[in-house]
Amino acid sequence: MIRGLPIGLLVISAGMISQMGFLLNADVIGGHYLTIIGIVLGVSAGLLFLVYRRRRLFRKIHIFHSSNKVPWYKKPPNHYMVFALCILGGMVSVTLINNMSDTGDQRVEVYNVTGIGEQRVRYEVFKYLRLSNGSETITYRPVDKQNFTLGEEVEVTIEKGLLGFSQVLDAKSTKRQW
Known part of the structure; x- marks a missing residue:
């Protein structure tokens, strides 16, 4: 034992x-x-x-x-x-x-949704997206009201962190909302 x-x-x-x-x-x-x-x-x-x-x-x-x-x-x-x-x-x-301070180094890039997955943490299930622009693949945890489909193009706002690691701040669909 x-x-x-x-x-x-x-x-x-x-x-x-x-x-x-x-x-x-x-x-x-x-x-x-x-x-x-x-x-x-x-x-x-x-x-x-x-x-x-x-x-x-x-x-x-x-x-x-x-x-x-x-x-x-x-x-x-x-x-x-x-x-x-x-x-x-x-x-x-x-x-x-x-993630402490705002470095002011933000950029917006276009990515495609290549995967939708779930990660289980104790008793909760968190959904995440795999986003790719051909050369780079990133992970994004969408907010509750954000729904994306596979193959959809999204505009991703990325900010460089204080230690040099960039963080995905927001992702929005490029489709027009009427």
């Missing part, structure tokens, strides 16, 4: 990273790279936190105590939870930094 614990946590962590990467960076061009940067940042922060806690523990090594009567905030950290929270925090912080 104990040997299966880390493998099970790795599977759960991979699922968490996949789902959070989709939720945070589905509309970002090259969002998988932004997710990887967040993961590396989170693992680095987790390692730094554990090294800091270990150094602090060795300074107070002469004090003996029973771990059963220690309050929860003085107990040693759960390493799996520390890394999960650090990875999640790294992914969220990198995404927020990329």
Whole structure:
């Protein structure tokens, strides 16, 4: 049972990273790279936190105590939870930094809808579109009232983020609405 614990946590962590990467960076061009940067940042922060806690523990090594009567905030950290929270925090912080400010570098391009798919995140199903202009394929999560069909041309508004990753802001059909 104990040997299966880390493998099970790795599977759960991979699922968490996949789902959070989709939720945070589905509309970002090259969002998988932004997710990887967040993961590396989170693992680095987790390692730094554990090294800091270990150094602090060795300074107070002469004090003996029973771990059963220690309050929860003085107990040693759960390493799996520390890394999960650090990875999640790294992914969220990198995404927020990329999407934080308006860089003013917006452009409008024409794409074709090449695919309509669904991504399941826990108990919700999120719809997304695969848009292609021949040389590049991007993902866009439409708003509730937006309906697109396969092969339809759409005008996509793209803005460059603070970290250099472009984000899809809006997609509108090129058909005339009467």
